[in-house]
Amino acid sequence: MNRVDRLLAMILYLQGRRYSSARQLAEHFSLSERTVYRDLAALGDAGVPVSMSAGRGYRLLADYHLPPVNFSPEEAGALLTGGLLLTHHSGKTTQRHLQSALAKIRAVSSGVNQPYLDMLPQTMVVTATNSGEEELSLLQQAIVQQQVLTFDYCRYLDTAYQHREVEAHGLVFYLQRWHLIAWCRTRQAFRDFRVDRMKALELTTTTFIARPSFSLERYIAKQMPSPTLQGEILLDNTLLDKAKREWWLGLRVITSSEQHSHLELHCHDWHSLAAWLLSLGTKVQILGPVALQQALLAQAAQALRHHQPSE
Known part of the structure; x- marks a missing residue:
């Protein structure tokens, strides 16, 4: 990636986040922190309003936005491919949101790419049956907005449902199923809930503070250790x-x-x-x-x- 493309990508990265540290930027773009500082200075010299907050990181001013960016055929193809696969691992609500998003991608793509985008969906088919009817939108909202989620849950090899009240922290896809990792207020511990075993999901108005000691990556590593x-x-x-x-x-x-x-x-x-x-x-x-x-x-x-x- 040349420097011009990298500076554009850095603007898009900052535009999509509240704050980003120099270390996060360096890890994302595989750069040294010294190079990140130089790039941020170059953006400032070019008139891009990058501000810095001690202890939080860098961000773009709220009223600054890049104009709509056209997708390359390869980028649009990658998104269409991901959308095709997701339709087989999600419920109808998520699929509806996905189709709406793909329609917007087509709308902002240049006319040059339209034949490519028209042809590609007709030449790709996923024959696997849908692995579940998991509705992810509500779960994602519970995670991002830190709202307490309630549902009835049926455990493995059980037939009775138990009411659960949880603080959702992450979603993981493994063994062909989506799993919600959440702090269970009943068990007073983190638990792994298979999404297709939930029913009567309800997003409450009660909010919670995310547990700073929790890391989804560390949780997965602990619960799914490498085979010995x-x-x-x-x-x-x-x-x-x-x-x-x-x-x-x-x-x-x-x-x-x-x-x-x-x-x-x-x-x-x-x-x-x-x-x-x-x-x-x-x-x-x-x-x-x-x-x-x-x-x-x-x-x-x-x-x-x-x-x-x-x-």
Whole structure:
């Protein structure tokens, strides 16, 4: 990115935030803080009203805005692609907002890009079924405006709903579902709520102060630690692509021949890995450790007893 493009991008970055520190700008643009200071000085010399508040950072004056910026074909294409994927991971309200936003993107794009934008949606299809009817708009509002959220929640392997009152702090998408990370006022602790298990959501007028010690990144790292166990298998190459797509905790190809691949699979426990390996049938051989072999044999024996016809 040349300096002119970077200065424009820096204006857009500041325009979309209340305050930004020199360190945040440096991390975002992969620059040194010294270069950031020079760029901010250059913006000031060019008449861009950048102000600085001690302890808070830099911001643009409230009445300063850049004129509408046209999207390049690649930028518009990236947004259309993201919108197409999001329609399969959100509810109808979020989808409606998304379509409205995409219509505005088309409206501000130059006429040169219109054939590109007209053609692209007709040449892209996502065949996956919608993973849920999660409505994210209300949850996002609860997070940003720091309003207490109430809902009825059904826990895993439970049939009864319990009323919850929470302070929403973040949204995470994993295992094909959206999860709300929130401080539960009932449990007096942070909890992970699967959004598709919520009903009767209501945004209250009660506000809360965000907990300064909370970090969404640290919470995820603590709740989802890196796997510490590794199992080794010999896999038929016809299932190699399947393994790469399905085993989300990570794998590494150690060696590969024409017919088989020697893989290292990362996991948190042998039971989960053994259960998945059973789905691969006879095209997989466990090389180690013994604990993984024993876990698979135990599950296979249990399945045999369960499905074996009674005499």
